[in-house]
Amino acid sequence: MINQNYNHPAIVCWGIQNEIMAKFDDVIRPFTEELHNTAKAEDEYRYTVMATNHSGAGNWKSDWIAWNVYPGWYGMSRKQLGWFMDNNRFERPTGISEYGAGGNYNQHELKPKHPKHDGQWHPEEYQTISHEAFLKSINKRDYLWCTYVWNMFDFGSDGRNEGSRPGMNDKGLVSFDRKIKKDSYYLYQCA
Numbered sequence: 001m002i003n004q005n006y007n008h009p010a011i012v013c014w015g016i017q018n019e020i021m022a023k024f025d026d027v028i029r030p031f032t033e034e035l036h037n038t039a040k041a042e043d044e045y046r047y048t049v050m051a052t053n054h055s056g057a058g059n060w061k062s063d064w065i066a067w068n069v070y071p072g073w074y075g076m077s078r079k080q081l082g083w084f085m086d087n088n089r090f091e092r093p094t095g096i097s098e099y100g101a102g103g104n105y106n107q108h109e110l111k112p113k114h115p116k117h118d119g120q121w122h123p124e125e126y127q128t129i130s131h132e133a134f135l136k137s138i139n140k141r142d143y144l145w146c147t148y149v150w151n152m153f154d155f156g157s158d159g160r161n162e163g164s165r166p167g168m169n170d171k172g173l174v175s176f177d178r179k180i181k182k183d184s185y186y187l188y189q190c191a
Contacts, residue, residue: 002042013047014039018097019068022056032060051097058090065090066097066146071134073101073117073171078130082137085144095146099134100171103127104163105180122163122170128183135191149188153178 005011016035020028036048047063057065067088072078081099088094102115102122112126131149138147154165154172163170173185 016050018051036061066095068098078133093145098150100150101130102170131184
């Protein structure tokens with residue numbers, strides 16, 4: 001893959017792993033080092049990176065690392081993204097590889113409370129106030145090398161049955177069919 005895409009101008013770094021569980025530390029620690037060294041041997045100019053959802057990955061080899069973290073959706077308050085990042089920095093450039101919240105564009109609530117991530121009620125307004133809080137936290141932290149919203153579009157996910165849309169992950173800023181831009185889309189458009 002590195003040889004095939006070496007001259008591609010859009011590639012900044014080579015990914016090593018995403019959300020491998022900490023219980024595999026004895027295997028992944030030497031494997032990520034091998035992948036890192038191989039990537040460097042093939043392309044000495046680009047960085048290696050991995051995305052994680054646990055601190056144990058901080059002991060695994062890469063140039064950069066980023067968190068997949070969903071405060072206000074899977075635990076914590078949506079206002080705790082900054083606190084989480086400040087208290088979970090690694091000793092190398094740290095970013096946010098995934099963050100977001102679900103939102104069904106057919107469900108609305110004036111003062112939405114934290115919905116159950118696997119429940120049937122995902123008001124669009126909760127998604128928007130979550131992203132407002134995320135942006136406030138992100139904009140105060142210049143040490144973040146990246147921040148990536150999960151996800152631009154709602155997408156099919158067979159095992160899900162939530163937000164009154166079976167088989168759908170509704171964390172997108174735009175509907176699955178690309179026809180409806182949710183309120184959170186416009187937040188990023190003007191940010």
